[in-house]
Amino acid sequence: MLKCTSCGKEYPLRKPCQRCECGEPLELELFxxxxxxxxSIWERFSQFYPFELDLEYSLGEGDTPLTKAKRLSKELxxxxxxxxxxxxxxxxxxxxxxxxxxxxxLELGFDKIGTVSTGNMAASVAAYGARFGLExxxxxxxxxxxxxxxxxxxxxxxxxxxxxxxxxxxxxxxELGQKKGIYFINxxxxxxxxxxxxxSFEIAEEIAPDYVVIPTSSxxxxxxxxxGFLELKESELIDNLPxxxxxxxxxxxxxCRAFNEGKQKIERFENPHTIAHAIENPYPPSGNAVLRLLxxxxxxxxxxxxxxxxxxxxxxxxEGLFIQPASATGIAALRKxxxxxxxxxxxxxxxxxxxxxxxxxxxxxxxxxxxxxxxxLGECL
Amino acid sequence: MLKCTSCGKEYPLRKPCQRCECGEPLELELFxxxxxxxxSIWERFSQFYPFELDLEYSLGEGDTPLTKAKRLSKELxxxxxxxxxxxxxxxxxxxxxxxxxxxxxLELGFDKIGTVSTGNMAASVAAYGARFGLExxxxxxxxxxxxxxxxxxxxxxxxxxxxxxxxxxxxxxxELGQKKGIYFINxxxxxxxxxxxxxSFEIAEEIAPDYVVIPTSSxxxxxxxxxGFLELKESELIDNLPxxxxxxxxxxxxxCRAFNEGKQKIERFENPHTIAHAIENPYPPSGNAVLRLLxxxxxxxxxxxxxxxxxxxxxxxxEGLFIQPASATGIAALRKxxxxxxxxxxxxxxxxxxxxxxxxxxxxxxxxxxxxxxxxLGECL
Numbered sequence: 029m030l031k032c033t034s035c036g037k038e039y040p041l042r043k044p045c046q047r048c049e050c051g052e053p054l055e056l057e058l059f060x061x062x063x064x065x066x067x068s069i070w071e072r073f074s075q076f077y078p079f080e081l082d083l084e085y086s087l088g089e090g091d092t093p094l095t096k097a098k099r100l101s102k103e104l105x106x107x108x109x110x111x112x113x114x115x116x117x118x119x120x121x122x123x124x125x126x127x128x129x130x131x132x133x134l135e136l137g138f139d140k141i142g143t144v145s146t147g148n149m150a151a152s153v154a155a156y157g158a159r160f161g162l163e164x165x166x167x168x169x170x171x172x173x174x175x176x177x178x179x180x181x182x183x184x185x186x187x188x189x190x191x192x193x194x195x196x197x198x199x200x201x202x203e204l205g206q207k208k209g210i211y212f213i214n215x216x217x218x219x220x221x222x223x224x225x226x227x228s229f230e231i232a233e234e235i236a237p238d239y240v241v242i243p244t245s246s247x248x249x250x251x252x253x254x255x256g257f258l259e260l261k262e263s264e265l266i267d268n269l270p271x272x273x274x275x276x277x278x279x280x281x282x283x284c285r286a287f288n289e290g291k292q293k294i295e296r297f298e299n300p301h302t303i304a305h306a307i308e309n310p311y312p313p314s315g316n317a318v319l320r321l322l323x324x325x326x327x328x329x330x331x332x333x334x335x336x337x338x339x340x341x342x343x344x345x346x347e348g349l350f351i352q353p354a355s356a357t358g359i360a361a362l363r364k365x366x367x368x369x370x371x372x373x374x375x376x377x378x379x380x381x382x383x384x385x386x387x388x389x390x391x392x393x394x395x396x397x398x399x400x401x402x403x404x405l406g407e408c409l
Numbered sequence: 410m411l412k413c414t415s416c417g418k419e420y421p422l423r424k425p426c427q428r429c430e431c432g433e434p435l436e437l438e439l440f441x442x443x444x445x446x447x448x449s450i451w452e453r454f455s456q457f458y459p460f461e462l463d464l465e466y467s468l469g470e471g472d473t474p475l476t477k478a479k480r481l482s483k484e485l486x487x488x489x490x491x492x493x494x495x496x497x498x499x500x501x502x503x504x505x506x507x508x509x510x511x512x513x514x515l516e517l518g519f520d521k522i523g524t525v526s527t528g529n530m531a532a533s534v535a536a537y538g539a540r541f542g543l544e545x546x547x548x549x550x551x552x553x554x555x556x557x558x559x560x561x562x563x564x565x566x567x568x569x570x571x572x573x574x575x576x577x578x579x580x581x582x583x584e585l586g587q588k589k590g591i592y593f594i595n596x597x598x599x600x601x602x603x604x605x606x607x608x609s610f611e612i613a614e615e616i617a618p619d620y621v622v623i624p625t626s627s628x629x630x631x632x633x634x635x636x637g638f639l640e641l642k643e644s645e646l647i648d649n650l651p652x653x654x655x656x657x658x659x660x661x662x663x664x665c666r667a668f669n670e671g672k673q674k675i676e677r678f679e680n681p682h683t684i685a686h687a688i689e690n691p692y693p694p695s696g697n698a699v700l701r702l703l704x705x706x707x708x709x710x711x712x713x714x715x716x717x718x719x720x721x722x723x724x725x726x727x728e729g730l731f732i733q734p735a736s737a738t739g740i741a742a743l744r745k746x747x748x749x750x751x752x753x754x755x756x757x758x759x760x761x762x763x764x765x766x767x768x769x770x771x772x773x774x775x776x777x778x779x780x781x782x783x784x785x786l787g788e789c790l
Contacts (some may be wrong), residue, residue: 087494087729088474095468098540112469115496117729119767142790151731159479159729165790174775178769181776182726192783200786208790232775335509345563348468348498348540350532384765386500394555395562402573405581408587409523409546409569 030054030218033251033317041078044136046202046217053314054218055255061261063233067091070127070227076229077222078257079129079135081142085160087117087191087395088129090226092232094378097347100359103156104366105373109235110344111380114351118155120148120383121249125220126156132233138211139163141303142195144173145215147306148383154183165210167201167390169194179387195296195311215246216314219310224252227314231252231378237270238375241358243382245307247314253380254321270378272327274318275361277302277341281331283315283328287322294319303334303391306383328370332360350385393394411599414698422459425517427583433626434695435599436636441644442613449471450504451508457610457640458509458603460516466583468498468702470508471607475615479569481740485747486754490613491725492761494515495732500632501764502608507537510594519592520544525578526596527553528687529764534594535564541623546591548582548696560768570678576677576692594743596627597695601637606640607635611639612759618651620757621737624763625664626688628695634761648721651759655699656682656742658735659737662712664696668703669710684715684772687735687764709751709777713741719768719772733767743756 030039033055034046039045048054061075061130069090070081092115097108113121124150142165143153150166157164167187168176172189176248190197198214205212208362213220229235240257244250253272260266276284279302286294302306314316323328332340340356340363358379365371385392400408411420413429414436420426429435442456450471451462473496478489495503507530514522524534524548531547532714538545545566549557553570559705561568571578578597586593612618625631633652641647657665660683667675675696683690693699703710715722721737721744740758746752766773781789 084477085475086474086478088496091472093467095628096465098466098542102429112498115469115498117474118498118731119495119500119765146633155726155729155731158727160478165784167786168778170780177775177778178770178773179731180775182723182731183729184727186778187776187778188786189778189780190783190786191780195659197783197786204787204790205646207787218733241421281681340493342565345536346539346563346565348536350536350560350563352497384500384767385563386765389556389559392559392562394558395568397549397568397570399551399570399572400583401595402571402578405548405569405571406585406588407580409585409591 029057029257030132031057031398033320043298044206044211053118053216053317055251055332056218056222058255058262060259063265064079069230071225073229079131079216082170086111086127087123087155089123091114091230093242093351094231099346100343106366106371107376107380109375111231111378112349113380113382114384119387120152121224121380122149122152123156124226125223125248125252126152128159128223129217129219130156132219133211133213136211138209140165140210142167142205142210142212143214144201146176148387150178150217154185155373156178157185158183158373167197168406198313216248216251221248221252225250225256227380228253228256230258232266235376235380236266239273239371239377240270241273241275241362241377241379243307243354243357244318245309246278246312246339247318249323249382250318251273251314254325269325272321272325273361273365274322274327274329275305275357276331277337278331278333280308280310282310282312284319284329284331286319292319303319304354304357305388306339306352326364330361330364332357332364335362342345349381351381352385352388354381355381355383410438412438420667425591425592430761431736432736434597434698435633437599437603439636439640439643442504443644444646447489447591450611453574454607456484460512466552467508467594468504468536470497472611473497473519475612477729480727481724485743486695487656488755488757490616491730491758492608492731492759493761495765496762499532500768501533502605503530503533505607505788506629507533507594509720510598510600512539513535513600514592516593519590521546521591523586523591523593524595525582525593527557529768530596531668531714532560536559541565549748553711554729563751572630579694597629597632599628603634605630606637607642608761609634609637613647614723617647618759619728620654620752620758622654622656622736622743622758622760624688624735625657625699626690626763630700630701631655632695632702635706650706653702653706654742654746655703655710656738657712658685658688658718658738659712659714661689661691663691663693664699665710665712673700685718685735685738686769687733688738702734706747709746711745712741713738713745730762732762733766733769734772736762736764
């Protein structure tokens, strides 16, 4: 059964529904279960999924490292961990959602899939579409950089540059997909969300966090992580829920604005502009759903500036982790919350690192480089 | 005890020796042991390392997926697996060697490290140098591309462009490192090799391969993988050694040339030129050592052309795996060996995928992209 996250209306699972008639996103019930053994998170938490997964097609998504922060733990006075999602098969968290989303498409009998994205999700869907041998449509914005196209090309997907309002494309693709027999696994598809909840399972296998800090754009990742912890609680596998922190870039923060103004619904963020492109969504399709979760679970919402993001990106590199700007927002937010006294010293915090720094080299400044002749190298060291 | 791979001369472990007086590489004895339990390969195979590893500093290197080939298994008539080393912390296999190499440097009392590399190893040493809080020197070639520098900059290492014979720099850096108190963890450092052997341990935890196909440049990776399987055999954890296949690019194949001509020593490969930059080493420092292993263990050596490499790169993307050209050489070689009847049908083959495709986008052609207006999208799908 799929249920609306807002009005509660129910839809049978056999139908390819992705959003409620009321406009809000659907989601699956909370699963309860007992973890099993296995090398893969999909094996260990198989009871938490509505269908059997074909692990022959897995690319090894999930089971990413939880890495202890060294300097930043000391500096910020918390016990800080990074969930390093850059070590997924296409180097972002999207792969978890894509893998589950494709299973949904196949269950419904689709042999074509697609997505609307110019970044991490595009590469992920293109890769898994190839893996499963499905015809794959990637709808990209007309302003996409050549570099991004190069990361899609090898997989052999059908890439279409769409001119017009890119925001509308999310809804348009779902509508056309139904007609044309293409299952669009967009950013907050209910089954994509099911994929993301595996992040929570893995965190809980290692530690019991007080806070989980989540870069938030469409809201799919946030919803997935929250659902994961809710299921762990329902299953009596954890005692307490962590506090969930949604982080956005100041230059595109429709969620934080609505949250701070106490609104029930988000509004389109006009003239968005941030270096954290991966979370630059001016009208997130799960925005209202995240707003409801933040209120219900007493979460926090923080917006950080591009300067703070770039600083955090450098700090993360000093921990040995080179991540894209969107992934650095969590550390910028944590610093702010510590300064404001909203997170107490010694708290256990997990910051989700969503995607690799290799994905967006434009954001990186060339460092200082010295030059010398090999004969003079001795004086140079 | 460190022992020369050629003349057998022994050196005490307390001295910072990296190469024998005779010019050939040193290596540690074969370890024998029993695997334990643990989340990390370093825990499970701790008996196979000469010192305790500080896992607080680990970035989650190792424990990469072994992914089943779908199409290529059918097409090539073998049971093919990919060891996906692109899912290491800096997206290449180098991290395993860097992690162990730094432990060696610390054991000897060094507080400065370095390497000679313009690619995967440079990023890896820069990242782990930052992680361990060590002053880190990266010696790059004067012709390094700006893009590559950008992947190093965030870590804060001291990057030095060296003008002159880049090949000499390997030896020069070891010599200067001893004087200046910098431990250079170069490509075939004995402890780097110890790191790479963990790849074999992980493969053996899952399957018993008949062949392991290894892109080979300096020879460090090849030596590490062979040493790992030799230790498994000595420990009676496997019954048979696989056949080891060293793969090079035709445009830079000093090893294959010497092997095919039955020579005892490699010769410098003049005017090297290949798209597989990561394995473009015209005079590999472990070349002779690899040659000895190939002869002793009845291995194979195969050189493949740039066209074959690019074709293989596309084929791997159709499996969902986007890898750098050097990593595609294995599939190109396997195709050749199958055509020549040197590998029999049904054999279990593991191909090592050394580094991510994101590292070298220049090699990728932009694919076909269609354009349409959002209003016409229906006709476009």
